[in-house]
Amino acid sequence: MSIAVTPNLIAGSFVAEAGGEPIEVRDPSDDSVVGRVPAMTAADVDAVITAAVDGAKTWRAAGPLARGRILHDAAALIRAASADLITLIVSEWGKTTAEATGEVGKTAEFFEYYGGMGRAAQGELIPDARPETFTMIRREPLGVVLLITPWNDPLLTPARKMAPALIAGNAVVIKPATETPLITLRLADILHRAGLPAGALGTVTGRGSQIGDVLTGDPRFAAVSFTGSTTVGLDLQRRLAGSGVRVQTEMGGKNAAVILADADLDLALPVLMAGAFGQAGQRCTATSRLLVERSVADDVTRRVADAVAALRVGPGTAEGVDLGPVVSRAQQSDIRARVEAGISEGAELIARADVGADLIDGGAFVEPVLLTVDGDNSLWREEVFGPVLGMRIVDSLDEAIDAVNDSPYGLSSAVFTRSLAAAFRFVDAVDTGQVSVNQPTSGWDIHHPFGGFKESGSPFKEQGEEALQFYTRVKTAAVRTH
Template sequence: MELQYRIGAEWAPGEHGDWAEDTSPSDVREVLARYRLMSRSQVDRAMDAAIEAFPGWKAASPVARAAVLSKAAALLRQRRDEHARVVARENGKTLAEATVEVEKSADFLDFYAATARMPSGGLIADARPGTRGLAMTEPVGVIAMITPWNDPMLTPARKLGPALVSGCTVVLKPARETPLAADLLVRALVEAGLPAGVLNTVIADHATFDAAVIAHPRLAGVTFTGSTAVGLGLSRKLAGRTVRLQTEMGGKNATVVLADADLDLAASTLAAAAFGQAGQRCTATSRVIVEETVHDALLERLRAAAGALRLGASLDPGTQLGPVVSRRQQAEVLAHIDKARAHGGRIELGGGQPDGEAYAHGCFVQPTIVTGVTADMPLWREEVFGPVLAIRRVASFDEAVAAVNDSDYGLSAALFTSSLRHAQRFLDAADTGQVGINLPTSGWDVHQPFGGFKESGSPFKEQGVEGLRFYTRTKMAAIRFDW
């Protein structure tokens, strides 16, 4: 099939450059779609459509906006199995993981639809006689959304829910590796009655997108999920302007396992948190900090849990660990593992590509556990975004907390312990936006605020009621009614 883009009220194919292929990471010979990038004139039209649609969408009742989101959520649920197969084939995650993604995408739309009936703004006392103050909440304007390939439907839904219910209009730029998942979401919203121009899609080269969208004087905000390098680059591009920026960037999430922890619970949880979605989650556990007295016992359990995972094609019902998203990502993950070997890390499990014809044409990486890791090794510092887990010994709780916080990132952290005292101290001391006790670093729900500290993200949170703040502004009004 040929991918088309939503521009105003139309669907149109790209006009620029050579054809690109959207292939399955389970077998790169399988072509799911073909597409060309958009031309500068097409991107200009998409941005113009969003600008033109804004006054009408802003004026629409929040309840009417919410009705579109609710209907789109119902459409996603009706087509859950069909859409999940597309997500699994395109991204490489297992069919079970893809099914959850479609369900969560619908949940985001439903949650934000419900917020339309919540109080907004309110009366504020005014000292002047016969005068009342009123705080009014209104949408900020046109939003550029840049979304990644690892959750190709869920992340756009997480952003579109609050943006659309608030009254903003959108230019959405999905990842080139996974354009079909975002397309399914956009088509559901259009079918649900979203007015022309409120949501437009763009895939263009970086220079064209920057010139036509990021540099546009009518742009009100940019919300981005992806690498820290790109997120910080966006911050530099927007410097000196009043354009809002929301970033959800990299992570190097750590889990601490103390000597008093339930090691069976810790190991099974860690295996899921590290290797689910082939480790391609911003909240995946990539560092384990374990008290030295239980290091070997935990390692034995981790090897057993990770070694039992069945690696395979995304649509195989027995698959528990799918491929990474692309050949390029596969090469990058394998390079991290090779670098860890070169720096003295010990490969306790995995460490390469699986053998056999079943894996020859896919982007597979074995679940990998590395021990003997020190604080100065690249594997401990750099985000891998693959099924690789680094383990480091420490002597005490205080040393473990210091190791958690000794990172440029601050997205998520977890602690396994039976000590209420250590649990409370960890909640206070962990310098991360998300903290769990006897839970994985991943797995936050749609109504819970989400986002990291330091180089993991901007101050604007996503999800929950907090996620509305980025897309709205407060106007203060005063009315004199007695003269």
């Protein structure tokens, strides 16, 4: 039986037709087809952007209170549809039901949080030395913004970008990842039903190789917010430099956790495992490097090895599963090849979870592994984006900090210690945009400013009030009363 094409939202209407052959979306646990989406061409994309230009005017004129009410209504609709959204994420992406449940809940919270900002101050009054004059600072929307989102959080990341962009009064055009577009189109349907006017939101599905340059090169966009690989993000920064288009990039990470000799290991180990192997390691904030102080290295190695070996891998719908599949067969092959390359470079395999051959042959499953590596090994230096944890031994806090910082990435890091002095020394010295003490490298809440340093990000943070800095411009107005 043929599966219907899920339509894009264009100018307030849902359109399934496009110039290219529809793209199949597959369940990574068994390779079955779960949906189809349009493969847009340049002409199809132009229609979406043209509608957004008009939609930006309508949406800005609606005012912040009306915008906030629509975002709150969208949050209520997300909660009402949570069971269906969870099922779709599990089938399209392969996440466990528990992980998908968390993603849907956080998505609703993003729209609730930014919906409330419809009642926040939109600027401020500042002194003016001139007589009978007052001066105000106004925050205004940019116009039309392009959002390019990845497959690893296919509902949450669109919400993280959409909600602040929309409450600020911008029209949004969103291009989801080709692997996981269905859930983003469902979100667009929810926002449409919540009352977004025509053109305030448009969706674009298609192959990045065919329409990526068309999207990012269109001068009608005032800003581009991208989450994805460092290679693509850096290329985007270079291509848009000097164009006047504002660019936000959230890119790769090679996040390190440090366990010091005084750490509470009963606290640290479960937290470390969640940070390293949640979502099958497919988070930009996942812990992929572990640094352990020498005096506790044997104990930590034994505990982590036992925990890795005990991980249960299977379809996301199965009871008691810790890890589902990775997102695709291509990702499965890439992760396994990287592990083999690291071992050939001298990495030692310490522990591996048991994953049956039937799962690996039948779907995109990967064995979680723990390895010891040196600082030159590719598994230590390159982002793997899978359930792979590399470990090294250090002799001091300063050596650990140096190792954390010895990376082109600077997204997230963590330290486990009972010492306040060591904790604050770590917070001060590590070159990462996110840093935790006795918490995982992952798990940042909606109101926490989020973003990395170096090749992990750009100057603009996401989440919290900081996100509005990217989606607004400042206008200073002086008014003489008479």
